Amino acid sequence: MSNTRLNWLVGGEAGYGIMTVGEIFSRAFVRGGYYVVAHTEYPSLIRGGHNLFQVRIDNTVIRAPIRPIDMLVALNAETVGLHLDRVVPGGVVVFDSKSFEVAQQRDDVTWRDVPLAQLVKDLHLPKVTLNMVAMGASVALIGYDLGVLNDVIRDFFKDKGEKIVEENVAAATAGHTYVTQHYPEAYKGGLPTVGKPDRMTLTGNDAICMGALKAGMKFIAIYPMTPTHNIITYMAAHKADYGVAMVQPEDEIAGINMAIGASYAGARSMVATSGGGFSLMVEGLGLGGMTENPLVIIEGQRPGPSTGLATRTAQGDLRFCMHASQGEFLHVVFAPGDPEECFYHAFDAFNLADKLQTPVILMTDKHLATSYFTTAPFDTTGLTIDRGMLLTHDVPADFDRYVSTPSGVSPRTIPGPPGGIFNSNSDEHDESGYVSEQRRIVATLVDKRCAKYFTAASMIDGIKYYGNPAADTILTGWGSTKGAILDAMDSLRASDGADLGFLQVLFMSPFPSEQVRTTLAGKTVILVENNRGAQLGGLIKEHAQIRPDHTILEYDGRSFYADDLARRIKEVL
Amino acid sequence: MGDAHRYDVPDTWPTWCPGCGNFGIWHAEKNAFAHMDLNPETTVIVAGIGCSGNYCYWTKTYMLHGLHGRPIPAAQGVKLANDDLTVVVHAGDGDTYGEGLGHLLHAARRNINISVFVHDNQVYGLTTGQPSPTSMQGTTWKVAPEGVIAAPVTPLPLALVAGATFVARGFSGQNEHLSMLMERAIKHKGFAVLDIAQPCVTFNRVNTWRWWNEHVYRLDETDHDPSDYGQALLKAQEFGDKIPIGVMYETDKATFDDTYRALNEQTLAHVPIDNIDVEPLIKGQY
Numbered sequence: 001m002s003n004t005r006l007n008w009l010v011g012g013e014a015g016y017g018i019m020t021v022g023e024i025f026s027r028a029f030v031r032g033g034y035y036v037v038a039h040t041e042y043p044s045l046i047r048g049g050h051n052l053f054q055v056r057i058d059n060t061v062i063r064a065p066i067r068p069i070d071m072l073v074a075l076n077a078e079t080v081g082l083h084l085d086r087v088v089p090g091g092v093v094v095f096d097s098k099s100f101e102v103a104q105q106r107d108d109v110t111w112r113d114v115p116l117a118q119l120v121k122d123l124h125l126p127k128v129t130l131n132m133v134a135m136g137a138s139v140a141l142i143g144y145d146l147g148v149l150n151d152v153i154r155d156f157f158k159d160k161g162e163k164i165v166e167e168n169v170a171a172a173t174a175g176h177t178y179v180t181q182h183y184p185e186a187y188k189g190g191l192p193t194v195g196k197p198d199r200m201t202l203t204g205n206d207a208i209c210m211g212a213l214k215a216g217m218k219f220i221a222i223y224p225m226t227p228t229h230n231i232i233t234y235m236a237a238h239k240a241d242y243g244v245a246m247v248q249p250e251d252e253i254a255g256i257n258m259a260i261g262a263s264y265a266g267a268r269s270m271v272a273t274s275g276g277g278f279s280l281m282v283e284g285l286g287l288g289g290m291t292e293n294p295l296v297i298i299e300g301q302r303p304g305p306s307t308g309l310a311t312r313t314a315q316g317d318l319r320f321c322m323h324a325s326q327g328e329f330l331h332v333v334f335a336p337g338d339p340e341e342c343f344y345h346a347f348d349a350f351n352l353a354d355k356l357q358t359p360v361i362l363m364t365d366k367h368l369a370t371s372y373f374t375t376a377p378f379d380t381t382g383l384t385i386d387r388g389m390l391l392t393h394d395v396p397a398d399f400d401r402y403v404s405t406p407s408g409v410s411p412r413t414i415p416g417p418p419g420g421i422f423n424s425n426s427d428e429h430d431e432s433g434y435v436s437e438q439r440r441i442v443a444t445l446v447d448k449r450c451a452k453y454f455t456a457a458s459m460i461d462g463i464k465y466y467g468n469p470a471a472d473t474i475l476t477g478w479g480s481t482k483g484a485i486l487d488a489m490d491s492l493r494a495s496d497g498a499d500l501g502f503l504q505v506l507f508m509s510p511f512p513s514e515q516v517r518t519t520l521a522g523k524t525v526i527l528v529e530n531n532r533g534a535q536l537g538g539l540i541k542e543h544a545q546i547r548p549d550h551t552i553l554e555y556d557g558r559s560f561y562a563d564d565l566a567r568r569i570k571e572v573l
Numbered sequence: 574m575g576d577a578h579r580y581d582v583p584d585t586w587p588t589w590c591p592g593c594g595n596f597g598i599w600h601a602e603k604n605a606f607a608h609m610d611l612n613p614e615t616t617v618i619v620a621g622i623g624c625s626g627n628y629c630y631w632t633k634t635y636m637l638h639g640l641h642g643r644p645i646p647a648a649q650g651v652k653l654a655n656d657d658l659t660v661v662v663h664a665g666d667g668d669t670y671g672e673g674l675g676h677l678l679h680a681a682r683r684n685i686n687i688s689v690f691v692h693d694n695q696v697y698g699l700t701t702g703q704p705s706p707t708s709m710q711g712t713t714w715k716v717a718p719e720g721v722i723a724a725p726v727t728p729l730p731l732a733l734v735a736g737a738t739f740v741a742r743g744f745s746g747q748n749e750h751l752s753m754l755m756e757r758a759i760k761h762k763g764f765a766v767l768d769i770a771q772p773c774v775t776f777n778r779v780n781t782w783r784w785w786n787e788h789v790y791r792l793d794e795t796d797h798d799p800s801d802y803g804q805a806l807l808k809a810q811e812f813g814d815k816i817p818i819g820v821m822y823e824t825d826k827a828t829f830d831d832t833y834r835a836l837n838e839q840t841l842a843h844v845p846i847d848n849i850d851v852e853p854l855i856k857g858q859y
Binding site for chain 2: 027214238247269284419435
């Protein structure tokens with residue numbers, strides 16, 4: 001009998017290419033018919049420190065990492081010390097006794113000594129191919145198809161030339177051959193390929209970039225900051241094909257002001273950052289709100305305050321994003337929970353920004369932004385560009401840029417067409433855009449900008465519900481915890497027959513008050529958040545007058561393991 | 574030659590103090606625009622905050638009245654989105670040399686094709702008279718009775734060293750000369766910095782009309798060669814008994830915006846976005 005699932009972890013020092021493992025190893029199993037969730041943990045260092053990539057593989061849908069490890073691949077002794085207690089009884093530990101000493105402290109696991117470094121040396125390959133040897137050896141120990149892995153390696157390195165491709169394939173093959181010769185018995189009977197589905201393996205950042213490109217984003221200003229830095233990598237690879245201007249500004253203040261300028265001139269524009277960079281952008285956010293210029297802001301959260309944990313995850317910026325900037329205007333803030341939502345909501349964000357003529361903030365976090373997930377190919381039929389009340393020609397003679405309307409949105413011109421001249425004004429202004437401090441005019445324009453809150457609320461569907469609508473107990477959360485919550489629900493249903501519901505809040509502002517109240521009223525509510533302050537819980541109390549019965553919070557810089565979350569839910573059931 | 578009144582905003586009049594140096598800048602620019610016959614509908618003035626930023630209310634072109642210190646970044650975004658536009662920044666010495674000095678230097682090294690006109694009156698006027706980054710060392714103010722301790726920012730040498738390809742100083746009191754400098758800055762292909770000496774008649778009791786008239790001399794009446802970087806660097810630093818006005822440096826180099834134009838046949842603002850094909854990106858994730 002063969003195996004159906006496996007949790008694999010590779011750990012070692014930075015500099016061994018561990019970061020490329022997640023994408024290659026994940027894709028190899030997805031191409032063979034499996035679902036994966038792969039996440040990385042690493043300190044903010046270029047060399048040294050402990051880096052890991054964990055790849056969870058299953059033949060049914062999975063959405064989050066779990067704690068128990070079936071196969072631990074240690075590229076140094078520290079990895080064994082840190083993670084041995086997570087290896088399941090009967091699990092496998094791969095180590096390299098020629099490179100480091102390991103005390104084999106558990107006799108309920110199988111220790112597999114593979115001379116990874118020696119194999120690299122024997123083949124005269126560069127040291128960075130050690131990760132390939134480790135993957136090849138792992139594929140043999142798992143009893144999976146080396147051909148699929150090597151195909152993925154070829155695709156991954158094809159732009160770097162034949163020599164690099166062959167070096168990496170040779171390394172993977174060497175690891176595989178060594179294991180086949182020395183340890184021919186596969187873990188739990190082997191993990192066969194089960195199909196050749198068209199499924200994507202991608203990160204939240206990848207999906208956001210794809211949605212933005214589909215939406216016709218033409219200008220992006222992005223100062224490097226973890227965890228949105230690899231948006232730069234993605235856009236750099238595709239900007240020429242899609243005619244995108246990407247600027248690396250001197251700071252996030254310049255970035256957001258550039259993006260507002262580009263948007264004012266008519267190009268769909270975006271910035272991406274984390275909490276620290278967003279702090280610098282806050283005055284620019286207000287400029288966008290006051291001048292009513294569309295803009296999409298990606299805020300990938302990491303633990304703060306200040307520098308915090310630069311390479312870890314958290315959901316601590318919710319209230320900050322909702323209330324950033326002095327003064328009062330509509331904040332549109334929403335939080336996709338998986339790559340699929342990242343794609344469709346990034347696309348929608350540009351339409352919303354145009355239709356509402358205001359900045360739109362899309363929140364992710366390090367876990368969603370940089371972990372790999374398996375997703376069905378995005379369906380782009382029906383994705384329609386809507387630029388709202390943008391006037392590109394035939395400007396009416398009585399054009400007033402900021403004319404007061406019930407929706408709060410007014411016709412907008414961009415430089416070029418005759419008759420469209422106006423002042424996109426950061427000072428309070430009248431309907432034409434001319435500066436004004438008259439009481440009646442001030443109040444009218446404040447009302448206009450705030451009216452957009454209700455217009456926005458009418459345009460969006462702020463929640464999603466999963467599970468039995470009649471369930472007595474409902475989990476609620478937002479953003480990247482979605483995966484762990486859904487996986488925990490699945491496992492609690494299987495293990496305990498627990499009948500739970502999950503209310504995912506997608507829009508944080510405007511807050512879907514009525515939908516949240518109706519869904520949660522009279523139920524036992526369990527709040528799950530990756531922060532200390534239960535910030536969504538506060539919003540639910542404020543807007544829906546419901547106090548969650550139980551609160552499960554994690555704020556140690558890590559995302560929830562689905563099995564840990566299931567256990568914590570079970571404790572309060 | 575067009576009509577300078579084409580750029581008037583009807584039924585308005587500036588709120589600057591009588592005698593303010595801004596009037597000279599205003600007239601000089603409208604005359605420059607008229608001389609170039611600039612289309613107001615394809616001209617964008619990006620303004621900062623202060624008496625200088627309020628400039629945007631009284632000239633009829635497209636306007637983006639941005640944040641204090643940040644008009645240069647916003648102007649770069651405008652230009653990159655649509656390089657058919659003429660983009661001019663109007664900002665003060667507080668905007669450009671205080672809050673936004675970093676932006677000036679980075680825009681200069683990009684050599685992006687916009688002009689920056691700095692209303693340099695060496696004082697924060699709208700906030701009633703605090704010394705600015707260009708206030709002269711030792712000058713005394715109500716809020717600095719002991720005298721300004723720090724040396725002033727030297728914007729023109731900084732712009733030169735950072736890579737600006739057109740560097741000049743004008744004087745609000747020499748209107749035709751200033752108008753000519755503005756026209757040259759706008760026509761220059763690349764990043765143009767024009768520092769404009771401008772008395773604040775209400776709060777700056779040192780650098781008055783008389784003071785400036787006694788100190789300035791015109792570079793085009795000397796043998797200064799604006800193509801000579803070394804000479805330019807010396808002239809840009811000259812700020813003592815005599816202060817040069819005119820073009821200190823002009824050179825021709827590739828601009829940042831040209832690279833982006835090469836990506837698209839149309840400007841980014843006008844390229845169609847209705848049917849963008851991302852299927853190759855989707856398949857790229859298999």
